[in-house]
Amino acid sequence: MLGFVARRLVYLLPVLVAVSLLTFLIASLLPGDLAYVILGDQATPDKVAALRHDMGLDEPIWWRYLSWLGHVLEGDFGRSFRTGQTVWQAVSERLPVSVELMLLAEIVGLAIGVPLAIACAVRSGGPFDRFMTGSAFGMLSLPTFLSAILLIYLFAVELRWLPATGYVPFAEDPLANLRFMVLPALTLALAEWPGIMRVLRSDMIATLQEDYIALARAKGLKASRILFVHALKPSSLTLITITGINIGRLIGGALIVETIFALPGIGRLLVGAIYTRDLIILQGVVLFVAGGFVLMNFIVDLLYAVLDPRIRHGHA
Amino acid sequence: MATLDLGIDEVAAVAPVARSRRLGLLFWGAVGWTIFILSAAALANVLPLPSPTDMDMLARRAPPSRLHWLGTDGLGRDELSRLLYGARVSLTVGLCAPVIGIAIGGALGLLAGYFRGRFEQLVVGSMDVLLAFPPLIFALAVTAYLGQSLLNLTCILGVLGIPAFMRVARAATLTLARREFVIAAQALGATHARILLRELLPNVFLPLLAFFLLGVAVIIVAEGALSFLGLGVPPPASSWGSMIGEGRESLEIAPRLAFIPAIAMFLTVLSFNLIGDTLRALTDPRQGML
Numbered sequence: 001m002l003g004f005v006a007r008r009l010v011y012l013l014p015v016l017v018a019v020s021l022l023t024f025l026i027a028s029l030l031p032g033d034l035a036y037v038i039l040g041d042q043a044t045p046d047k048v049a050a051l052r053h054d055m056g057l058d059e060p061i062w063w064r065y066l067s068w069l070g071h072v073l074e075g076d077f078g079r080s081f082r083t084g085q086t087v088w089q090a091v092s093e094r095l096p097v098s099v100e101l102m103l104l105a106e107i108v109g110l111a112i113g114v115p116l117a118i119a120c121a122v123r124s125g126g127p128f129d130r131f132m133t134g135s136a137f138g139m140l141s142l143p144t145f146l147s148a149i150l151l152i153y154l155f156a157v158e159l160r161w162l163p164a165t166g167y168v169p170f171a172e173d174p175l176a177n178l179r180f181m182v183l184p185a186l187t188l189a190l191a192e193w194p195g196i197m198r199v200l201r202s203d204m205i206a207t208l209q210e211d212y213i214a215l216a217r218a219k220g221l222k223a224s225r226i227l228f229v230h231a232l233k234p235s236s237l238t239l240i241t242i243t244g245i246n247i248g249r250l251i252g253g254a255l256i257v258e259t260i261f262a263l264p265g266i267g268r269l270l271v272g273a274i275y276t277r278d279l280i281i282l283q284g285v286v287l288f289v290a291g292g293f294v295l296m297n298f299i300v301d302l303l304y305a306v307l308d309p310r311i312r313h314g315h316a
Numbered sequence: 317m318a319t320l321d322l323g324i325d326e327v328a329a330v331a332p333v334a335r336s337r338r339l340g341l342l343f344w345g346a347v348g349w350t351i352f353i354l355s356a357a358a359l360a361n362v363l364p365l366p367s368p369t370d371m372d373m374l375a376r377r378a379p380p381s382r383l384h385w386l387g388t389d390g391l392g393r394d395e396l397s398r399l400l401y402g403a404r405v406s407l408t409v410g411l412c413a414p415v416i417g418i419a420i421g422g423a424l425g426l427l428a429g430y431f432r433g434r435f436e437q438l439v440v441g442s443m444d445v446l447l448a449f450p451p452l453i454f455a456l457a458v459t460a461y462l463g464q465s466l467l468n469l470t471c472i473l474g475v476l477g478i479p480a481f482m483r484v485a486r487a488a489t490l491t492l493a494r495r496e497f498v499i500a501a502q503a504l505g506a507t508h509a510r511i512l513l514r515e516l517l518p519n520v521f522l523p524l525l526a527f528f529l530l531g532v533a534v535i536i537v538a539e540g541a542l543s544f545l546g547l548g549v550p551p552p553a554s555s556w557g558s559m560i561g562e563g564r565e566s567l568e569i570a571p572r573l574a575f576i577p578a579i580a581m582f583l584t585v586l587s588f589n590l591i592g593d594t595l596r597a598l599t600d601p602r603q604g605m606l
Contacts, residue, residue, distance in 0.1 A: 252452030
């Protein structure tokens with residue numbers, strides 16, 4: 001196990017370095033000098049040159065990258081020149097919102113997807129299975145921002161059951177917080193369950209044909225116990241894989257959902273930074289999100305190896 | 317297993333004519349809608365439509381009438397005309413971006429799967445770096461720096477598609493490169509270029525094409541999301557995403573303005589998914605029965 005972790009770590013480091021380099025290059029090589037952005041259109045060339053010198057923008061690019069990376073490794077992602085907030089403050093303020101949203105979405109997605117997958121697998125090929133498989137396919141074609149608008153229209157405009165926008169921290173008022181979170185989480189979950197259901201369904205159909213399921217039936221175990229315990233267990237790997245694959249889409253989806261429902265999360269921070277051309281925040285958040293994404297994939301890999309010894313030893 | 321065997325026998329037994337009939341009404345419906353929306357978008361400037369940018373402040377959010385078949389939007393612009401001109405943007409990006417992906421990603425995957433070794437490691441490694449960014453975040457960040465234009469949008473979304481196409485091409489090449497006809501060609505003294513272009517490419521092309529159609533659907537959604545956030549093509553040009561974004565503001569007064577482009581986008585994405593999935597099932601015998 002230790003050897004496996006070491007091998008993955010050796011692979012992880014170059015990827016992280018490359019991610020930081022790419023983030024830096026996107027921000028540095030492309031048109032739109034930071035000094036111009038800060039000073040605005042009416043800046044005199046002297047002022048721009050002075051500011052460039054102050055910010056070290058006239059240094060060679062490799063030196064700027066190294067010094068930036070050095071600061072990042074010390075935990076200094078930079079400071080917004082618009083709000084004066086450091087990237088670290090902004091991110092840590094907003095991270096809980098995004099994490100709560102994504103967790104809720106994944107839970108709701110699993111709560112919809114897993115029972116449906118089991119119900120489909122039990123009578124695979126039957127009318128219910130065909131209907132759900134078709135619906136899942138249709139749902140995969142429904143972009144997040146479309147389902148968001150549909151849900152807002154239904155539950156906020158027509159029925160007036162839930163608020164369309166707004167946010168209250170969980171610590172202040174848990175119930176109000178959940179009320180604001182229902183529609184955003186449901187929107188994301190609507191994009192999650194079809195993938196979960198499709199993969200788990202084909203997995204379960206194969207599992208249900210195994211001999212040990214027949215044995216469990218012959219022993220007279222209850223059908224519900226066979227389905228939810230015996231048959232679901234070998235699919236735990238599959239569920240982790242889907243969750244891992246989904247993280248990237250979930251982050252992108254969270255960004256859209258946060259913007260639509262006005263939730264103060266990381267996604268909204270990023271979009272806001274783009275609107276106000278707050279390049280430091282933008283660069284810091286992109287690095288933070290990409291780094292977090294790489295680390296989460298790394299953790300999924302590790303979980304995978306813990307659950308399946310064949311992967312640990314490189315046989316699979 | 318019994319059902320699977322039976323399925324294969326059935327496919328083998330029926331003639332190609334019967335097979336095309338099996339594609340079903342849904343498939344042909346999807347093809348029909350795709351052709352319809354593609355030609356409507358292509359002919360948008362020939363059709364007798366009002367201008368998509370002319371504003372009529374007296375007829376804002378007007379209901380459908382003989383003059384404006386789908387009514388007007390929040391600035392009194394003709395909704396149908398904006399829908400079709402918007403289709404141009406969405407479909408141009410949707411069709412062109414995957415071309416970048418299929419050309420570069422397909423070539424890299426083919427070369428990596430055939431030559432293996434250091435080159436393969438380098439290609440797979442650099443794709444991993446690109447995949448390390450959540451796609452939408454990457455697209456947003458680069459658009460913010462490069463500036464919003466149709467060309468930039470297409471290029472960015474195209475680059476994001478490269479890793480996926482690379483993986484499909486490489487996986488197909490890896491299995492094909494060990495097949496008898498490739499070994500035979502090598503034994504006959506064929507050059508690498510000949511093997512790659514004449515033996516491997518024709519076989520890798522079909523799975524890539526099926527994936528291309530699925531890619532079109534993904535890109536239309538991605539372009540829609542960027543435009544919805546106001547980071548797509550700059551106004552006054554319309555795209556489905558920006559129309560939905562504008563319609564969201566008048567969801568209480570005129571939900572039609574958000575739902576018309578939404579339905580158009582959903583049907584188009586669904587159609588490309590259906591056609592791509594059917595093609596994929598036909599070209600991939602392992603998953604053909606799913």
